[in-house]
Amino acid sequence: MIKPLSISRLANLGANTIYNAFLEYRFQFNSITSRAKNRFANRDWQSGQSDAVERLELYKKVIDQLVTSTQPLLEERLHEKLVWASIKAVYSGLISQCEDWEIAETFFNSLTRRIFVTVGLDPQIEFVDTDFDTPPTHPKFNLYKVLSCEGSLPDLVLSILSEYDFGCEFENLRRDVGAIYSEIARYMTQLQSSKLEDISDKIERAEMLKSVFYRGKSAYLIGRLFTSSEKLIPFAIALLNPVKGMVVDAVLLEEDEINILFSFTRSYFQVQVIRPYDMVTFLKSIMPQKRTAELYNSIGFNKHGKTELYRNLLEHLANSCDNFEIARGIPGMVMTVFTLPSYDIVFKIIKDQFDYPKTNTHKEVMEKYDLVFKHDRAGRLIDAHEFEHLKFERARFSAGLLAELQRIASQNVRTQGNFVIIKHAYIERRVTPLNLFIREASESDVLAAVLDCGNAVKDLAATNIFTGDMLLKNFGVTRHGRVVFYDYDELSHVTDCNFREFPEPETIDQELAAEPWFRVDENDIFPAEFKSFLGLNGKYRDYFVKNHADLFKVEYWWQLQNRLRKSEILDIFPYKESKRLSKEPQ
Known part of the structure; x- marks a missing residue:
C-alpha cells in the first residue's frame, strides 16, 4: 500500500508546479512581446495584430493547462484548504526572488479561484493583499x-x-x-x-x-x-x-x-x-491621476490590473458609507447597471430575459465582450473586467435596488445572510451617457461631443467594428471629453454588414406603408436611417450632419469595406490631428 504524501510534501510539489507554470507563462509572454520590434521595423502590421490576440489568450491557456496538471497531483486532496494554505506559503517563498512577484500572486489566485469557485475572498488560499509590503527584490537593471x-x-x-x-x-x-x-x-x-x-x-x-x-x-x-x-x-x-x-x-x-x-x-x-x-x-x-490598475492593464498585465482594481474597490468600500444605486441613464434592454456614487466604476449584469426586440442569447452577449477584449478598441470602447462570485455587504444595497436586481437578474444576483452574491458581472469605468451630457453640459462642450460622436463611429468602423445600436444613450463622454461606446450586444464587423440604400417606392401604397414593403435581412443596414437613430435635434443635429454627412451614405461604407477586405489597417491616432508633425500616410 502506497503511503499518502504528507502535507509538506504536497505543498512543495504543488508550489513548484504552479511556480514553473508561472515562469513558462512569463517566458511565453515575453517571447510574444519581443516580436513587436521587428513587426514595427518590417511594417508587418497584420502579424502585430495576431501577436496581440495571441498574448491576450495566453493567460487562460496556461491556467487551463495548470488546472489539468494540478488535479492528478493532489487527487482526492484537491479541495483541502489546509493543503492549499501550505502550498501558498511555499509558493510565496519561491516568488520572493522574482522581479514580477505581484504578477505571480495574481497567477496563484487565478488557479485557486478556478479550483474552489471562491465566493468573495478567502485569504487562506489566495493573496487577498500582497505578501510583500515593499518590493522583495532590488532591481538588477536600471529601468x-x-x-x-x-x-x-x-x-x-x-x-x-x-x-x-x-x-x-x-x-x-x-x-x-x-x-x-x-x-x-x-x-x-x-x-x-x-x-x-x-x-x-x-x-x-x-x-x-x-x-x-x-x-x-x-x-x-x-x-x-x-x-x-x-x-x-x-x-x-x-x-x-x-x-x-x-x-x-x-x-x-x-x-x-x-x-x-x-x-x-x-x-x-x-x-x-x-x-x-x-x-x-x-x-x-x-x-498621478491614473489608477494603478489601468497602468498594469496598459502594459499587458490585465489580470493583475483586475486584482489591483478589486483591492482598490474593497479599500474604498471600507472607507466610505454611500450605497450602490442604479446608474444614471436610460435602462438597458440586455444589461442592468449599478454604481457607487463615490467610486467611478459601473457594474454591468446580464438580465435574465432581454427586452423586446432583443433576440440575443446570454452566450452571444458574452462573446461580444470577448470580441471587445481581443479587438483594437481604437480609443472608443471601454475596457471591461469580467468578475465572478463577488460578495458585498447587503447593507450597501437599498431595498429598491436589491429588489430590482433580483427581479430582472436573479440568475446572477442572490442574497446570503447579510451579503449580496453576484455570480457574474462586468466592471467598467463610469462615463457620462451622451444623452445626459447633451442635456446638462454647456453648448460648446455639447458641440465638441457631437462632433466626436461621429469621430467615434468612424474610428470604430476603421477597425472593422460597427456599433449596431447607434443611439445617444449607448455612447458616453469621458472626463477628457472623448466620446466612447459602451453597449456591446449589437456589435458586428463592418465587413459582415450589408449596407443598402432604400429602394424607390413604385406605388402609392408602398410610399405610404408604415412598415418596410421590401425584404430586409438580418445584416441589412440602411445608413440613411442613422440621422433618426441618433436622436439629435435642432442645431446639434445640423452640426453632426454638416461634419459627418458621409456616414449617411452607402458609398462611405462600401469604400471602407473594400479597404478592410484588402486587410488594410487604417490609421487611428491617440492624439489630436493638430499634434501631428509628419502628416505621413502609413
Whole structure:
C-alpha cells in the first residue's frame, strides 16, 4: 500500500508546479512581446495584430493547462484548504526572488479561484493583499536612462533618439530632432508666458524608459523632463515607420495627453517589462491621476490590473458609507447597471430575459465582450473586467435596488445572510451617457461631443467594428471629453454588414406603408436611417450632419469595406490631428 504524501510534501510539489507554470507563462509572454520590434521595423502590421490576440489568450491557456496538471497531483486532496494554505506559503517563498512577484500572486489566485469557485475572498488560499509590503527584490537593471542637458536642447533630443535601436532608420533624423526641439521650446514658452514657470527655467535632464512601447502601427518613447527648478514634465514621442523611413509624428507634453495615450479605451502596449511594479511606479509619476490598475492593464498585465482594481474597490468600500444605486441613464434592454456614487466604476449584469426586440442569447452577449477584449478598441470602447462570485455587504444595497436586481437578474444576483452574491458581472469605468451630457453640459462642450460622436463611429468602423445600436444613450463622454461606446450586444464587423440604400417606392401604397414593403435581412443596414437613430435635434443635429454627412451614405461604407477586405489597417491616432508633425500616410 502506497503511503499518502504528507502535507509538506504536497505543498512543495504543488508550489513548484504552479511556480514553473508561472515562469513558462512569463517566458511565453515575453517571447510574444519581443516580436513587436521587428513587426514595427518590417511594417508587418497584420502579424502585430495576431501577436496581440495571441498574448491576450495566453493567460487562460496556461491556467487551463495548470488546472489539468494540478488535479492528478493532489487527487482526492484537491479541495483541502489546509493543503492549499501550505502550498501558498511555499509558493510565496519561491516568488520572493522574482522581479514580477505581484504578477505571480495574481497567477496563484487565478488557479485557486478556478479550483474552489471562491465566493468573495478567502485569504487562506489566495493573496487577498500582497505578501510583500515593499518590493522583495532590488532591481538588477536600471529601468530608465538619465540624460543630462549639458549642451543645447537639440543635443539632448538627439541623445534621446540615439539611445534606442528600432531595427530601422529615420527618414530624416535632423529634421525630427528639430521638430521635437520646437515642440518642447514652444511648451516652455507657453509655461513662462502664463507665469506658471520661472522665465529663466530650462530643461535640465530627461529620464527615459529604456523599453519602447509598441501598439498598432506606432512606437512610443515614454519619459519625463525636469527643469532646473525640478518641475516634472511628462514626455512622450510618437513614431511611425512609413515606407520612406521612420518619422516623429507627435510630441506629447501634457498630462492629459499622456493619460489619453494610456486610456482605458485603448488596446494594451507591447512593451518589454522586467519589473512591472517599477514601471507602473514610473508611469504613475507622469500620470498621478491614473489608477494603478489601468497602468498594469496598459502594459499587458490585465489580470493583475483586475486584482489591483478589486483591492482598490474593497479599500474604498471600507472607507466610505454611500450605497450602490442604479446608474444614471436610460435602462438597458440586455444589461442592468449599478454604481457607487463615490467610486467611478459601473457594474454591468446580464438580465435574465432581454427586452423586446432583443433576440440575443446570454452566450452571444458574452462573446461580444470577448470580441471587445481581443479587438483594437481604437480609443472608443471601454475596457471591461469580467468578475465572478463577488460578495458585498447587503447593507450597501437599498431595498429598491436589491429588489430590482433580483427581479430582472436573479440568475446572477442572490442574497446570503447579510451579503449580496453576484455570480457574474462586468466592471467598467463610469462615463457620462451622451444623452445626459447633451442635456446638462454647456453648448460648446455639447458641440465638441457631437462632433466626436461621429469621430467615434468612424474610428470604430476603421477597425472593422460597427456599433449596431447607434443611439445617444449607448455612447458616453469621458472626463477628457472623448466620446466612447459602451453597449456591446449589437456589435458586428463592418465587413459582415450589408449596407443598402432604400429602394424607390413604385406605388402609392408602398410610399405610404408604415412598415418596410421590401425584404430586409438580418445584416441589412440602411445608413440613411442613422440621422433618426441618433436622436439629435435642432442645431446639434445640423452640426453632426454638416461634419459627418458621409456616414449617411452607402458609398462611405462600401469604400471602407473594400479597404478592410484588402486587410488594410487604417490609421487611428491617440492624439489630436493638430499634434501631428509628419502628416505621413502609413
